[in-house]
Amino acid sequence: QVELVESGGGSVQAGGSLNLTCRTAGYSYNPYCMGWFHQAPGKEREGVALINSDDSTRYLDSVKGRFTISRDSTKQIVTLQMNSLRPEDTGMYYCAAEVHCYGLRTMDFGWWGQGTQVTVSS
DSSP states (O other), X not given: OOEEEEEOOEEEETTOOEEEEEEEESSOSTTOEEEEEEEOXXXXXXXXXXXXXXXXXXXXXXXXXXXXXXXXXXXXXXXXXXXXXXXXXXXXEEEEEESSOOOSSGGGOOEEOOOEEEEEEO
């Protein structure tokens, strides 16, 4: 059983920053692929960033240079540092996990957290 719990969401003005945290439990941490997904109101869930077991990363083009995914293996935590936030970044952010990294699609991840809300006002 894999448990993922997100936190750190909130409301900020455009240009602001937020740091999302995903706490993981229930498995040996290092081998897993971890991802962050964004679901804007009325839209499909979209992959934002992933980090592989070797700490290599991949990002959605629209967040490159603004968002940074990282992991602390000892604390079983994955974070998403979000800078220069835009109103279009508003929505629910979900943490996801899988054994291996296949891609940044929702179908590539089998375990999901409940999400944390991010609201960016203009």
